[in-house]
Structure formats: structure tokens, C-alpha cells
Amino acid sequence: MPKIMYGTAWKKERTTELVTQAIKAGFRGVDTACQPKHYREDLVGKALREVIDQGVVKREDIFIQTKFTSLDGQDKSQPLPYDPNQPIPDQVKQSFGTSLKNLGVDYVDSVVLHSPLRSKEQTLSAYQTLETFVKEGKIRQLGISNIYDPILLSWLIERVEVKVGVVQNRWYEGNGWDWAVWEICQKNDIRYQSFWTLTGSPSLLQHPHLINLASGYGLTPEQTVYKLCQLWNITPLCGSTTLSHIGEALAVEGATGLKEDTPEVKQLWDAMHSVG
Template identity: 35%
Template sequence: MESSSRFRGIPDIIYGTAFKFDDTAALVAVALKAGFRAIDTAANKPQYQEALVGEGIAAALESGVMQRSELFIQTKFSPAKAGRDPAIYPYDTTKSIPEQVEESLSSSLTRLGVTYIDGLVLHSLYPNIEDTLTAWRAMESFVPSKVSYLGLSNVDVDSLRQVYDAATVKPSSIQNRFTQDTVPNPDADLPPGLPYPDVAYDRDVREYCKTTNITYVPWGVLWSNPAILDDDPEQLLARTAQKIGVSKQALYYSCLRNLGGCQVSILCGTTKEATMQEVLAGLDKLQRYLLESEENKKIWQVCVDHVRSIANGM
């Protein structure tokens, strides 16, 4: 397909398919019917079921929910980890990194049932920057023929800077965990092995994204952030959301998209159809609400400032 007929840019909200397992196809179809026009997945199992994502997309396309050009599909090349079962990767782990990237992308295209990918993300860094850059250059070779945009995930600001400086095709997006917990101070109640930012709420990475015009895609924005969502004794977000007539989650997402600085695209992974509809309808309603009066803007801005004060350390 010609690049001129593809989806342009990175959508404001993306449906995440991690840990949906056997329900993946049905949930993707439901999400697309509800109005999502961007899907995030990855090639490695068992966290992701890329073939089932493809089934859900095919069902939506066949039923006329949308056309392929109206849909942003993002998947990931996942570097093989020491000690992991090679069978979880869609490539021969004994081959060179460029060959692994090529096999992974080919598998993704087949599983997803498409001829091109809108976004291809390097799922994690290699232990050394040389291998990371080798993988990135291999990914670059498929732009624009089979891939429109490239991105990085679970990356620290120093590594991001090195990739950006060396890249011919610059990163368009960064998908990182958004949390107050950090590498020096992880949450002891969560499973080991989760990625953490070096700085609370990934402030350093977000600042770099601002200076380089990279879209920041936070993940874990609900369960990783009780300080913003649930620890406010005045329940500002809950009270304001009720007043406006939207869900607290929709208002929170609206605030995150307006943290200031870099463009933010929200990753939403709910398994509930009602929540999908509430979030999308709520975001639409908030846009209309802000156009109605200056007073409405002031009410909303109080919530934005509250979230900014925590996330930006103001």
C-alpha cells in the first residue's frame, strides 16, 4: 500500500492488548467497534497474542467498522532475553540481530493480516548500545516500505539520546512506564522484573521528548499511579468528573494529555466494553465542554494543574 493512504501521525489514545490472552481477538473487535482507532501489540508470547489481535482486526474490517487506512497498528520487536524460552520469540534466536528483526516483522505482518505496520517499536534495550543500534538500523531498513514510524520502549534518557543521535529514521514515540516509583526505589509489593524510570514519572525522558518532538506513550497509568488517582483526600478528579458528567478515568486521561511539553498519547488496556465507551465518550465530551465557556476551562485547568503538580514535581 502506498504510504500516502496510511494513517498519519500517532493517535491520542491507543488500545493495549497485553495480557488479554484467549480473549484478545474478541476484545480487539469490541475496542474497535467502541471507537478505538489504534491498537498496540507485540510479537512475543505469552504476554501478547499477535495472531489473535489480527483476528480481531480482521473481524472489524470485514464488518465495516473502519478501513485499514483509518487504523493505526503498532507492534514490537522484542530482543531475546537470556534464560527465556526461545519459543516465545517469532524468530530464530541464533541468527544475527538484523535477521531476527526481519523474521519478527515478517511474522507480525502475517499474524496481523496486513501488508504494513504503522508503528514498529523496539520493545527493550540490549545490554549494550551497539546491539541496540544494530537492531534500530535493521528496523530503519523497513521504513517506509513496510513500516511508517519507529519507536522505543522501556528506555532511559541516556540510551534514548544515543539512539536518536545515531538514527537516520528518528524515533517517533517512546512507550515507557509512568510511575512515581523509580529504579532506586521500586515498589516492593509489585512483581520483580518490572521496568522503572530513573526519575519519578519519567520526567527526564518526557523532557527529552519535548525537545525532539517525540510522542510520549505512558503505560501503567492507572495501576501505577495511586498518588494521582486515589491518594487525594479532596478527591478532586472524582468530584470534577462527576460535575462534568464523565468518568474519572476519562478526566485523568485528558489531564495526562495536557501535562505540558511533549505530545502524550494514552495507552488504555481495559477489558470492559462499558469502560471503553465511557473513556472515548468522556474524552469527546470534555473537548466539547472546554469549548462551551471560559469557566469550564478554568474548572478543567484546576485538574490539569493538580496532575501536573505531581507528575512534573512542581
């Protein structure tokens, strides 16, 4: 999994253009979902075909992640990617079949439940259905998104056959940066992916410790947040539509001077853990 991924939510008709731009700039991870309400998975697939046909990348160079979105997360006024009258396992199978068609690929690197379903049992059923595709070689890794209950996450981890490899959550000051779930991820070798990383934490971007770090290492505050995520085993999603900002996000990986044991980093870590 790349250390930063390109997020495709809300890109609408510009999805192909923006995903193509991101990959040509250097992104090697793309996050989407089989959810027409917020994503154009089909246009992500169009972008992938274009950059592969042009020789920009090979299929194996790109980490592709999509999601199964339950009926509660779909816009029922739009065509759905599965028959809502079918049992959940069949909905999951149909959704993944739609994803393969939309993306134009034979396998997907990561598939994530977009959120827990209405009950624990339904959540487990959906996950176990995805496990069958892992065994067939059509999915490489599984995960879950929008799961903020540490007890529920631990429950799921203990019951699945294919380990939870990804948790993708909103990581922002409103939930105290979700440290309880993050800690479970660290204990279970699960990669934590963050979204709303910048827009959800304006106070973090203005925090004196962060400003000092950014100034001392020649980074923007936004780059510093992305770098801290990488130091803390978090893969941030970047959904920028501006080429200059995309370049700044990608440049973070080369910022090797900033280390986890830097005193200023430890100070900021303590300050962020004291929230709430």
C-alpha cells in the same frame, strides 16, 4: 496516531473478542507485540481481518503498532518468532516478517523496540534494521519502549536516520511519572505513550486536586487522568476488558472543557513534579 490506543497485553485467548469489541466501540489504535509471552499478535490479526471484512473499518482507519522483542524478553519455553541463533539484524527481520503474517497486513504504522538491548550498539543495530523497512514503505514510524535512561534515549536520537517517533514507557508514581524522558520527547517531537497509566498510580487517582477536577468537569478520576495525558501530549494505552470502561475512555476526547491552563491542572502538574 490516535489520542488513546487499545493495549492487547495479557488478553490471551480473549484477544480477538476484546480487540473486536474495542474497535467496534470506537478505538482506532491497537498496540501489540511479536512476543508470545504476553501477547497474541496472531489473534489481533484475526480481529483486524474480521472488522475489516465486516466493513466496520478500513485498514487505513486503524493505527497498528507492534514490537520487536529481544531474546531477553521472550519466553524461551514457547516457540519464538525468530531464530535466536541468528545475528540481531536477522532476528529483527524474521520477527517483523512474523508480525506481517500474524497481522495480515502489508504495512505496519508503528514498530517499537520492546526495550533497549543488552548494549547500545545492539540497540542501534536493531533500530537500524527496522529503518530498512521504513525505506521500503512497510513501516511508517519507529520507536522504543521501556527506556528510562534519558542519556541513552538522547544517544539513540542523535544516531538514527529515521527519527524516533514513539517512546512507550510505564508512566506511574513509582518512577515519578518519568518526566525526564517525557521532556526529551517534547523537545524532539516524539509522541510519549503511557502504560500502567491507571493501575500504577493509585495515589494519583485519590489525589484531592484530581478528585476536584473530576467532580468539576463531570468526569471520573480515571477519565481525568486520561484527559490530562492528552493535554500533556501523552497517548495513554487502555487495556480495559469491560465495554462500559472502554466507552468511558473513548469519551475523554470529547471532554473539551478541561484545559492545560486550568488552575487546578497546574496545581496537579506541580504536585506530580514534586514527587521524588
